Amino acid sequence: MTSAPTTARAPRLPSLTGLRWIAALLVFGFHAGTMRIIAEPELKTVMDKTFSLGLSGVEFFFVLSGFVLVWSYRDGEPGRRFLRRRLAKIYPNHVVTFVAALAVAAWFADPVLPWAAIGNLFLVQAWIPLNGYFYSVNNVSWSLSCELAFYLCLPLVVPWLRRGRTGVLRAVLVAAPLLILALWPGQHLVPEEQRWWFTQIFPVTRSLEFWMGAAAAELMRRHRWRGPGLPVASLLFVATWVVAALWIRAEFWAALLAVAYVLVIAAAAEADVRGRWTPWRSRAMVWLGEVSFAFYLVHVLVMVTVLRLTGDWGTGLPGWRGPLAVLGFLLLNLALAAALHRWVELPMMRRLGPSRRPRTGPAAVAPAPAVPAPRSHPSSTPGGVGRIEPSALFSGRGDTPQGGARRRDPAVICTRAQGRPRTRPRRPGDAARSSPATVSREVPTMSQTVLRHFLTEVPEAAAIWSTLTVLALALLAVLVARPEREPAEPAPEPVDADAVHRADLARYADEVAVAAAGAAQTARRRRERWLVAQDEAERAWAAYDEADAAARRLALAAALPTPRTPHTPTEYAARERWLRHAAMTAYWRGDLTARQLADVLAGRNGWDPRRHPAEQEAVLAGTIRDGRRARWEAAAARERLAWRDAELAADAARTLTVEAYAAATALRPVPAPRASAVTRVPVAAARWRPARIG
Template structure:
């Protein structure tokens, strides 16, 4: 099988931006399924395989984060500037949605575990992106539930200045064995969870105990395996060792992995089931952009949706909960009405995400990017820490 050529300069990768929108949509559809908007048993059975694997979207984001941070790294950056730009990317959106969640929960009192503790474990660990370290569903899935993944990303960002120099020391011939080893470790995590944890209280609404869910799905050091795999995949592309895989083939395999993971035992389907197809898709889409080959994911609309996808990810579940609460907190609808409710939730979420992106996220990202450009224009001593991209990971 032929391989790509070594990369001598960094290209923009719009297909990866477009794919972000698909990943965010996966999570949205899963949350529609999770709150039982559709009353039809037939639709629910169909959605149990077509819409139940929203966690695959988070796996995509973690892989993509490692890939893009490595891809756009520069040697003249410092850890402090890197952390500042990453904070500017995730913290403002988190704070805005945390306040919105605080208001909603104060009004409704609808948490996973009962009454809402305004200034306790229900809220404060999440505010500081530390909820992932507590093996309790009411903590790691507190407040604005999708924000749990930001706790993992914060851990990745803190570690990246140390991880990248180590990863770059891996010889080119050992990059593929390293990738295979990381995939194997991800598959090993559910086995460890089953062996190490006894069946305790279930996560409300899910067929898995809180401690096992915490270990496999939300614990940052475990989820870092995907981030590390993204780093290694970027290095493989850099070295010109990525095999020639058609983008349509990689996309189809990812779709099959998404659906197929719903047939696996629950803990394996959460992360491991679709990992390999997604790990094939991201570098394949990147190489398609580098080589100028056709890609359905780099169209103008797809890229715009990808740009607002982080804001959409942060607001969508709050919108679902607010609308569902307003229309009847435990209500389901016949299929035509349910489609209308879903369309309403999506439209409101996209509108609010657009506002959040243009009013909060984009201005701060540009501000810190300009600061990086200004610093780069001044004479500086080469940094020992790896660089961080101005682009959004």
């Protein structure tokens, strides 16, 4: 008789299912803002500020996908079975929305590239770096192309994850955000027209987020995850969102939000495993999370189709009609997503997915799962099927949830292959081994348990700490027992005041000479900086002069009437494409900042993609001129500051040079005065004369 192999299932994570709806809602809000459904400026500003980072919801999906798939991956499952189950999940909805998008394109007579449609159908469009390919047909399906690439790689990577060291997994969590951040300078290695594809679409670069989630899930399975709880993680996420939207440059958004998403996902998963309450695991949130995949696939197609049918595409709805239209689109997409989930996704998963009935085969021992399996209690549920105690999933060894010393009867062996306990016959020696006297002798005291755990579980640590303690005590004993010797006072030497003075003077002269040399080098370096700043100011002035001439020329040309073109959705789409291309070109050239580019793409701060390209070119030229003027003014200010620093350094160098010369002169020995030649004149002998009397 053969038994089916056992497969331990990881606990379900309903909170992560609820969080999927939040990510889908962020993507919906971002697309609703970029479609300019709301025409009222104040309301549109609120919409843009709220969902300015909503596109990162796709990043959340990638991180969540890596986490959930590694968490629920069944060890020993064939890769074909895993791929079949994942394709049954995503491909039917993709085919339905693909056909719907082609029908909409045929209704509006939109051109469709045949090879682009074929690539979209087989979910390989994200690998094609050509305009019109990765955003073809149903443009949001590019993320499914990335997901399919992740599915193909996961069965090959999971065995490595299971065997990998904990330090390597933590290194992945640290290195992935840094690599995401490095994509922005690295994009200059690819052609300019492919940089957006390289940073936002390419499956290899987007896989960094997927592997972050996979590493976090494996750490969670091993009970090695160290992160904040759900309340703290949620606060960190909200703070990161607000700070990134208001003050941080766009190049840092993806890396920061990837870290925030990993913290929130891991915290929610840990709360589910421990059985704690979360706002995302309610029945309504779980249902919304289940239909979020279908909602994501239909929301852009539905909104664009309805706006084009009503003639409001690109014009927006005035007043409160705009917010009401957004709310209506939300409900309409949710209803269509529920229908797609109910009548397409679920039936096709049952029909196309692998059978869940366990196949019979030779008896095999299932590997021990990383997450502790539930222990069966005959009195817990009908039929003797045990339930998972949340606390047992993070406890130590033993039968109690906290790894206590209570023992099971060795006669009872619980098998979970069929979900019910099974007992084996008692052997002759079982009664003696499980007698009360023996059991009472085996129960240790608390101190014995702690000592045995310390000596048996961590022998290396015990040996190391014991050795260090013995060495420290021996060193301390040597230092205490060694007698202190008072050093003998040296005999005072005679002091030569003149020699001491000359030694001080020589030291001062050397120090001043070194300072003078350093000051001279600093003066030369600052002069070079001033010359470089002067050249930069001249180049900035030349660039500003060129931009000013172009802006004046376009302003004069704007006085002429613009050519009349039909105001059709196709014309508006062409104008929007021209504006985006011109803005991206100016951004890569350095004439627009990241915030200005975001304003152009979102239609904020006076940017209107519906205007004629001649008017858009004039506005863009004026913006470029203002930016170049600001850069020239900044360069001129830097040039003045560099000139002042160079003058101060030159003055300091001159002063120190004079001081060094004076010190060197004072150090020179004073020459002794020469003896003058004295002519000796012979003196005649004085003659004696008598004193005068009277």
